[in-house]
Amino acid sequence: MGTVKIKKFTERLFENVQPIWEKNHNHPFVQELGRGQLAEEKFIHYMKQDYVYLIDYAKLFAVGVLKAQDLHTMGKFAQILDETLNVEMELHRQFAAEFGISRKQLEATKPTPVNLAYTRYMLNVAQNGSLAEVVACLLPCAWDYWEIGKLLRKQYGNQIQTNRYAKWIETYDSETFAQGAKWLIQLMDELAEGKPERELAILEEHFQMTSKYEYLFWDMNYYKQEWPI
Numbered sequence: 001m002g003t004v005k006i007k008k009f010t011e012r013l014f015e016n017v018q019p020i021w022e023k024n025h026n027h028p029f030v031q032e033l034g035r036g037q038l039a040e041e042k043f044i045h046y047m048k049q050d051y052v053y054l055i056d057y058a059k060l061f062a063v064g065v066l067k068a069q070d071l072h073t074m075g076k077f078a079q080i081l082d083e084t085l086n087v088e089m090e091l092h093r094q095f096a097a098e099f100g101i102s103r104k105q106l107e108a109t110k111p112t113p114v115n116l117a118y119t120r121y122m123l124n125v126a127q128n129g130s131l132a133e134v135v136a137c138l139l140p141c142a143w144d145y146w147e148i149g150k151l152l153r154k155q156y157g158n159q160i161q162t163n164r165y166a167k168w169i170e171t172y173d174s175e176t177f178a179q180g181a182k183w184l185i186q187l188m189d190e191l192a193e194g195k196p197e198r199e200l201a202i203l204e205e206h207f208q209m210t211s212k213y214e215y216l217f218w219d220m221n222y223y224k225q226e227w228p229i
């Protein structure tokens, strides 16, 4: 008799989200970034918007510390919080300096409607939801960026020396970010274990929703969307 392999919850999430993530990976922002051909003004728009996005996003990891039930989980969230503030946002500060944008200017960026809707969605879940719901919200950001880092390295790694955005690809394709994403995936599976389908469906709804917001975020920056009024 063969053994039946039980599918992990994150395997189900990964399979069902493919149509959305494929659109993310094929988005002209991502593809032009990978080829080093993205217009500078679009990249600058993204760096500024992403910087203020990350200020809010980092707070989700702090909520993770708050809602965690054990010291190991608290420590991991604290570590990812530190990496976000001091590694990931340092990448933004370095790029901004290259483009003559000060730290003050970066921080003073006003979030666009898409940016605000995305972070408010997550912060609302952080206020009102369980730890599993918080992890379901923040997982696509960490996981899909890791996928994009790997993909761009595979697609365009041979021309990375001449890519002005190489540091971006190298950051998200790095071991630090891979480890963080892997840990969050594992935590999602642990938190989902034994939950009834009714609750799993809510977690999947968050996962799909923030994956869609990732698409909107690429699009918003590619077209340099701002408030119309």
Ligand SMILES: Cc1ncc(C[n+]2csc(CCO)c2C)c(N)n1
Binding pocket: 050, 053, 054, 057, 080, 083, 084, 088, 140, 141, 142, 143, 145, 146, 177, 180, 214, 217
């Ligand atoms: C819109 C947007 N989505 C995802 C990320 C990527 N990201 C945010 S936090 C984190 C993991 C830990 O720092 C990663 C990979 C981003 N920068 N901007």
